[in-house]
Amino acid sequence: MIKKFFAIAAMAAMLIACGEKPEPTPNPNPGGGNTEQPGGNEDEGGNGDEGGNTDGPTFVSKIQIDGDYADWDALAESDYVVSTLPEGECLYPVLKTFKMHADEYYLYILLEYDPRGVYSDVTDEYTPVRNLDIFIDEDNDPETGRYYAWSDCTGYMLQGAFHGVKTPYNPDVNLYVGEDMDPAWAWEDMGIMGGVSAVIPTDVSEDFTRFECALLRPMFPFGDAETIGVGIILETEGWSTIGQLPQNAVESVPASVEESVEGDDTTTENGDDTTTEDGDDTTTEDGDDTTTEEEIDPAARPHLLYINLPAMS
Numbered sequence: 001m002i003k004k005f006f007a008i009a010a011m012a013a014m015l016i017a018c019g020e021k022p023e024p025t026p027n028p029n030p031g032g033g034n035t036e037q038p039g040g041n042e043d044e045g046g047n048g049d050e051g052g053n054t055d056g057p058t059f060v061s062k063i064q065i066d067g068d069y070a071d072w073d074a075l076a077e078s079d080y081v082v083s084t085l086p087e088g089e090c091l092y093p094v095l096k097t098f099k100m101h102a103d104e105y106y107l108y109i110l111l112e113y114d115p116r117g118v119y120s121d122v123t124d125e126y127t128p129v130r131n132l133d134i135f136i137d138e139d140n141d142p143e144t145g146r147y148y149a150w151s152d153c154t155g156y157m158l159q160g161a162f163h164g165v166k167t168p169y170n171p172d173v174n175l176y177v178g179e180d181m182d183p184a185w186a187w188e189d190m191g192i193m194g195g196v197s198a199v200i201p202t203d204v205s206e207d208f209t210r211f212e213c214a215l216l217r218p219m220f221p222f223g224d225a226e227t228i229g230v231g232i233i234l235e236t237e238g239w240s241t242i243g244q245l246p247q248n249a250v251e252s253v254p255a256s257v258e259e260s261v262e263g264d265d266t267t268t269e270n271g272d273d274t275t276t277e278d279g280d281d282t283t284t285e286d287g288d289d290t291t292t293e294e295e296i297d298p299a300a301r302p303h304l305l306y307i308n309l310p311a312m313s
């Protein structure tokens with residue numbers, strides 16, 4: 001197992017040393033097609049030929065990064081975690097499904113989204129999807145890292161163009177260097193390149209597209225974590241957020257508040273003022289990304305999607 005780990009890490013390191021970005025591999029495992037080793041050795045505990053052999057890795061991933069999604073459809077429910085866009089009105093409706101699967105080498109991500117992006121009544125046009133941000137809570141601690149769209153803070157962000165581009169997703173890997181639980185945009189590029197396998201998504205229909213990528217875990221500081229939380233943001237070319245998962249539906253003003261407003265209207269002016277202000281504050285927090293620290297209510301935001309990572313070796 002250790003050998004396999006270093007074989008892959010060494011290969012990735014060689015690619016970096018050569019200054020080349022790796023080609024998107026149909027099979028994330030470079031040795032997947034190797035037939036030198038009998039397939040029967042894959043059984044756990046059944047491999048008796050330890051030491052001395054020079055055979056290639058026998059690891060076979062359940063997900064191939066090839067733009068074909070039958071592999072995801074074939075996963076057992078116990079093999080993945082998933083977040084879907086909730087019913088009702090959502091601020092960022094473009095991203096519909098976000099799935100993750102992990103094995104001892106890779107973290108795999110599947111996105112299902114509307115490639116047209118967002119429609120504007122003003123221009124009567126769509127602004128298409130372009131960029132993908134992958135936010136990661138690497139320490140499974142909601143109070144460390146940057147506070148953003150979720151109740152859990154994230155310490156890393158992968159960011160790059162993935163849709164409508166000429167080369168596959170090859171994101172910058174950024175470390176959060178700001179204060180914990182703060183919304184500051186304080187990221188430092190770690191200079192990690194080539195850790196992601198991806199293919200350029202091709203539209204499967206006008207309003208529905210899928211995208212898959214795989215993160216080679218040894219390439220990332222969070223690769224050996226036991227549990228990580230992940231949040232996805234889709235943006236336009238101009239960096240406007242148009243997709244988010246996990247995401248909560250926009251909460252309409254609760255019926256009890258509406259009733260109290262009406263009730264105050266018929267009573268005193270003081271009561272009316274107070275109730276109206278409360279209502280305005282609530283609405284502002286729902287729609288405002290730039291809430292101040294005093295306004296942050298972690299309980300009102302969704303959790304990240306968490307996944308347990310199998311031991312790397």
Ligand SMILES: [Ca+2]
Nearest residue numbers: 064066068071
């Ligand atoms: Ca696939």
Ligand SMILES: [Ca+2]
Nearest residue numbers: 141144145153
């Ligand atoms: Ca954290």
